[in-house]
Amino acid sequence: MYAFRYQTASSAADAASRLAAHEDAKLLAGGQTMIASMKLRLASPSDLIDLAGAADLHGITVDAKGVTLGAMSRHAEVARSADVQKAIPVLAKLAGGIGDRMVRNMGTMGGSVANNDPAADYPAAVLGLNATVNTTTCSIAADDFFLGMYETALQPGEIITSISFPIAKRAAYMKFKNPASRYAMVGVLVAQLADGSVRVAVTGAGPVVFRVAAMEKALEASFTPAAVASIKVPAEGLNSDIHAQADYRAHLITVMAKRAVEAALA
Ligand SMILES: Cc1cc2nc3c(=O)[nH]c(=O)nc-3n(C[C@H](O)[C@H](O)[C@H](O)COP(=O)(O)OP(=O)(O)OC[C@H]3O[C@@H](n4cnc5c(N)ncnc54)[C@H](O)[C@@H]3O)c2cc1C
Structure with missing residues (x-):
């Protein structure tokens, strides 16, 4: 690990001004990715700005419209929140299935979404539930946020402050996980939103989380497992690695989508 200056931010605005003061400064949230990247010398920030003391970045708010994390x-915290479990159960369940106990105790929703790992779980929740990413400068719709592998719409110096998830009529997330890391080899979140529209968001299968329009259309016509059972997603462009080939991941998308619909109806 290279030497760096450690700073603590007292608020989101304080973090933003500290970030702006040093060209090579980086934010530290749960450190689950950042510290490992620094140890491996993949990242060498001049300054590390710890967000843990920024009170305005903490807290879970639930109202009739939705949940803001x-x-x-x-x-x-998200997994054990009784309010989240009641308002958007899929969100609590998804958070409870991330990594292991240590990762869940340290890792944060903002760090996960900002990092946009192609196999991370939260991007599927943000896209599948049609959430809004609130930052120090603006609000970004989920459909505009995830741009590519580890790439988001965040501009340099922009900090995620919270994410607002609308309450869905029904939703479920099914993950075929890597048994070692618990990252998604394929994870599918199916949600029927309050207006009746359906979203199907897939993580782990491609370079970035994506929606499956054919499944959404079929589920809007009939919200049943049978509606997606024969819909195939092309393997072209999906990830092939030591864990699974693209055609296997393509197959898993249909299987996980079907199971997610079953779970959403249960
Ligand atoms: C062993 C292991 C297993 C894991 N398994 C899973 C899994 O099953 N599913 C899964 O989804 N994830 C998994 N993760 C990832 C983990 O859950 C974290 O979400 C992830 O590492 C990043 O979150 P963090 O809070 O630790 O962020 P950090 O590592 O502190 O930061 C990550 C990046 O985001 C930036 N950042 C942090 N906060 C903000 C913010 N508010 N605004 C803008 N930028 C910000 C940082 O500067 C950095 O570039 C795993 C990690 C490990 C180490």
């Missing part, structure tokens, strides 16, 4: 909400 502060960027520093730890996965374990």
Whole structure:
């Protein structure tokens, strides 16, 4: 690990001004990715700005419209929140299935979404539930946020402050996980939103989370497992690695989507 200056931010605005003061400064949330990247010398920030003390980035708010998670909400906090479990159960369940106990106790929703790992779980929730990413400068619709592998719409110096998830009529997430890391080899979130529209978001299968329009259309016509059972997603462009080939991942998308619909109806 290279030497760096450690700073603590007292608020999102404080973090933004500290970030702006040093060209090579980086934010530290749960450190689950950042610290490992620094140890491996894949990242060498001049300054590390710790968000843990920024009170306005913490907290979970639930009202009749939805759930807003502060960027520093730890996965374990979201998983055990009775309010989240009641309002958007799929969100609590998804958070509870991330990594292991240590990762869940340290990792944050904002860090996960900003990092946009192609196999991360939260991007499927953000896209599948049609959430809005709130930042220090603006609000970004889920459909505009995830641009590519580890690439998002965040501009340099922009910090995620919270994410607002609307309450869905029904939703479920099914993940075929890597048994070692628990990252998604394929994860599918199916949601029927309050207006009746359906979203199907897939993580782990491609370079970035994506929606499956054919499945959404079929489920809007008939929200049943049978509606997606024969819909195939082309393997072209999907990930092939030591864990699974693209055609296997393509097959898993249909299987996980069908199971997610079953779970959403249960
Ligand atoms: C062993 C292991 C297993 C894991 N398994 C899973 C899994 O099954 N599913 C899954 O989804 N994830 C998994 N993860 C990832 C983990 O859950 C974290 O979400 C992820 O590492 C990043 O979150 P963090 O809070 O630790 O962020 P950090 O590592 O602190 O930061 C990550 C990046 O985001 C930036 N950042 C942080 N907060 C903000 C913000 N508010 N605004 C803008 N940028 C910000 C940082 O500068 C950095 O570039 C795993 C990680 C490990 C180490």
